[in-house]
Amino acid sequence: MKEDPGYYGYWPYRDRPRIRWPNGARVAFWVAPNIEFYELDPPQNPHRAPWPHPFPAVPGYSIRDYGNRVGHMRQMKVLDKYNVRGSVSLSAALCQHHPEIIDLCKERDWEFFTHGIYNTRYTYGMSEEQERAMILDSIETIEAAVGRRPVGYLAPALSHSEVTIDLFAELGGLYTCDLFHDDQPTPLRVRGGQRFVSIPYSLELNDTIAYVVNKIEPRRYGQMIKDAFDRLYAEGAQSGTVMCIPTHNYQVSCPHRLRAFEEALEYVTGHSDVWVTTGREIAEYYLANCYDEACADISRRGEAQGE
Amino acid sequence: MTMPLETTHLEYPKRRYGMDHDRYEWSMLANRPPVAWPSGASVAVWFNVSLQHFPLNPSGKPVKLPGSMSMPYPDLRHYTLRDYGNRVGVYRFLDAFARHGITPSFAINACLVERYPALIDAIVAFGGEILGHSWSMDTPHAGGLERAQESELVARALATLRGRTGAPVRGWLSPGKLQSANTPEILRENEIEYFCDWVNDELPYRFHTASGDLWSLPLSTELEDRFVVLENQHSEASWAQQVIDAFQFLLDEAQGQGGRLLTVSLHPWVMGQPHRIKHLETVLAHVAAEPRAWCASPSAILAAFSATAAPAKAEE
Numbered sequence: 001m002k003e004d005p006g007y008y009g010y011w012p013y014r015d016r017p018r019i020r021w022p023n024g025a026r027v028a029f030w031v032a033p034n035i036e037f038y039e040l041d042p043p044q045n046p047h048r049a050p051w052p053h054p055f056p057a058v059p060g061y062s063i064r065d066y067g068n069r070v071g072h073m074r075q076m077k078v079l080d081k082y083n084v085r086g087s088v089s090l091s092a093a094l095c096q097h098h099p100e101i102i103d104l105c106k107e108r109d110w111e112f113f114t115h116g117i118y119n120t121r122y123t124y125g126m127s128e129e130q131e132r133a134m135i136l137d138s139i140e141t142i143e144a145a146v147g148r149r150p151v152g153y154l155a156p157a158l159s160h161s162e163v164t165i166d167l168f169a170e171l172g173g174l175y176t177c178d179l180f181h182d183d184q185p186t187p188l189r190v191r192g193g194q195r196f197v198s199i200p201y202s203l204e205l206n207d208t209i210a211y212v213v214n215k216i217e218p219r220r221y222g223q224m225i226k227d228a229f230d231r232l233y234a235e236g237a238q239s240g241t242v243m244c245i246p247t248h249n250y251q252v253s254c255p256h257r258l259r260a261f262e263e264a265l266e267y268v269t270g271h272s273d274v275w276v277t278t279g280r281e282i283a284e285y286y287l288a289n290c291y292d293e294a295c296a297d298i299s300r301r302g303e304a305q306g307e
Numbered sequence: 308m309t310m311p312l313e314t315t316h317l318e319y320p321k322r323r324y325g326m327d328h329d330r331y332e333w334s335m336l337a338n339r340p341p342v343a344w345p346s347g348a349s350v351a352v353w354f355n356v357s358l359q360h361f362p363l364n365p366s367g368k369p370v371k372l373p374g375s376m377s378m379p380y381p382d383l384r385h386y387t388l389r390d391y392g393n394r395v396g397v398y399r400f401l402d403a404f405a406r407h408g409i410t411p412s413f414a415i416n417a418c419l420v421e422r423y424p425a426l427i428d429a430i431v432a433f434g435g436e437i438l439g440h441s442w443s444m445d446t447p448h449a450g451g452l453e454r455a456q457e458s459e460l461v462a463r464a465l466a467t468l469r470g471r472t473g474a475p476v477r478g479w480l481s482p483g484k485l486q487s488a489n490t491p492e493i494l495r496e497n498e499i500e501y502f503c504d505w506v507n508d509e510l511p512y513r514f515h516t517a518s519g520d521l522w523s524l525p526l527s528t529e530l531e532d533r534f535v536v537l538e539n540q541h542s543e544a545s546w547a548q549q550v551i552d553a554f555q556f557l558l559d560e561a562q563g564q565g566g567r568l569l570t571v572s573l574h575p576w577v578m579g580q581p582h583r584i585k586h587l588e589t590v591l592a593h594v595a596a597e598p599r600a601w602c603a604s605p606s607a608i609l610a611a612f613s614a615t616a617a618p619a620k621a622e623e
Contacts, residue, residue, distance in 0.1 A: 093322045254529050258556060
């Protein structure tokens with residue numbers, strides 16, 4: 001085991017090369033609905049139990065199924081209203097289980113990035129070959145279902161190995177959502193040397209972290225989104241920032257919660273200098289326009305630090 | 308290099324269209340035919356009150372349920388705080404419901420028939436549908452429970468409850484909303500017509516068992532008093548706000564999509580406390596003042612639902 005993941009060095013927020021988003025936007029804003037499938041009876045991973053109850057884990061399974069039966073279409077209506085295209089963090093097996101949901105996202109020109117096969121299959125304990133096969137399966141499944149190869153990754157249930165990001169870069173990926181160390185994209189060092197970036201995804205504004213882990217009230221969640229936006233919008237006047245709201249429709253789309261989310265979305269999209277976009281568009285824009293300058297700055301500073 | 312996972316971890320035998328089990332059909336709420344509630348109501352509202360007994364000496368097997376004793380024996384603080392609901396809180400509930408002209412249903416641990424027959428008689432006198440709620444809060448229906456044992460448990464709980472109340476008892480709420488793999492079959496074999504354990508929908512749907520179909524009528528956990536106030540530790544006022552926000556949201560959604568259903572799960576040992584009861588009353592007053600609401604029992608909701616959306620159509 002390593003003390004440091006090794007994907008990036010210390011690169012302080014101050015005095016970085018300025019990020020200029022399209023049309024002078026201050027914030028690149030994206031919403032990432034997690035569209036997931038959890039299995040009722042998955043194999044037991046030796047490192048992490050998929051469910052807290054013995055089979056059948058009705059409480060955990062059924063509320064997640066609620067997201068698919070009730071939640072996605074409810075949130076979709078809200079995102080449509082504010083012209084937000086979702087960037088879907090997709091359990092690839094959902095292409096087989098629930099193609100109707102995939103079709104609704106495709107009709108809206110949403111992005112799909114991969115989130116593994118099932119959210120009940122963890123990376124823990126996989127050999128490198130197994131993990132590569134799992135990621136490749138997810139990429140190919142999504143490509144076959146939506147007609148475009150996904151270039152972003154969020155590991156299933158945020159379960160990783162030491163080589164997860166290296167493998168995804170080798171399989172043609174451009175960006176990962178797995179790192180929470182920054183409010184701007186970061187060039188990552190991957191073992192194959194590919195041009196590859198981390199795109200800020202936000203654990204703190206993730207509805208499931210907010211509601212399930214931190215147990216906050218719905219209206220406070222809406223306020224947190226607005227507060228985060230205000231700060232990133234202000235700082236974005238100096239250099240472009242990224243703001244993401246990751247969601248799970250078994251949480252945010254419950255009837256006592258969706259209005260607070262909608263009000264926050266209305267607030268964010270009501271500002272003039274916001275680039276409402278997708279994860280892929282941020283990654284591609286950054287790679288084309290900011291990446292080289294960022295790498296040069298990191299390299300220069302690294303030398304100054306005697307790395 | 309560590310040993311890789313067993314190959315089964317990269318095999319996906321249930322990766323197919325629909326669900327990964329055969330209990331019910333895959334269906335999205337927004338794609339179903341609109342539901343028409345009686346009198347053109349937009350939102351049916353179902354309040355359920357769970358009457359529970361938490362033994363002082365729980366076995367905790369096969370799992371320990373939320374609300375169980377948590378201190379070394381004898382955990383008098385939690386025992387008596389739960390018992391408070393059956394002595395005091397429930398009567399505050401009955402007064403509050405009566406004042407607002409709303410009749411809840413009652414899911415009752417059958418051991419209360421033996422322990423507190425006066426409470427059962429008071430519930431029968433009040434009226435309101437009665438649901439089975441197993442024997443006590445130490446009889447979880449969870450994986451690990453033997454089928455024969457569970458069959459006996461369900462039969463005993465229902466016979467006891469039906470015997471004292473004279474009610475048919477067609478509905479069931481499992482303690483902690485847990486089920487074993489056999490629970491649905493066993494319920495169906497005991498003349499249960501619907502259960503409320505699977506929280507995957509906001510309308511009823513058909514649930515298949517080897518002994519015939521049941522209705523699944525989801526009772527929301529996310530809005531439950533115990534979950535919001537005790538687990539999430541939100542204020543009583545916030546709980547009331549959340550229920551009202553949900554109600555308003557569903558009223559709006561019903562405009563374009565047909566009848567909606569709000570379910571509110573309550574516990575006298577939680578909201579029956581003197582500092583909390585007024586927040587339940589806030590919710591009751593809000594709902595009672597809304598002409599587009601239809602407060603109804605679960606059986607009435609199921610009857611209205613099946614009359615306007617035949618089961619076959621309900622699943623597309």
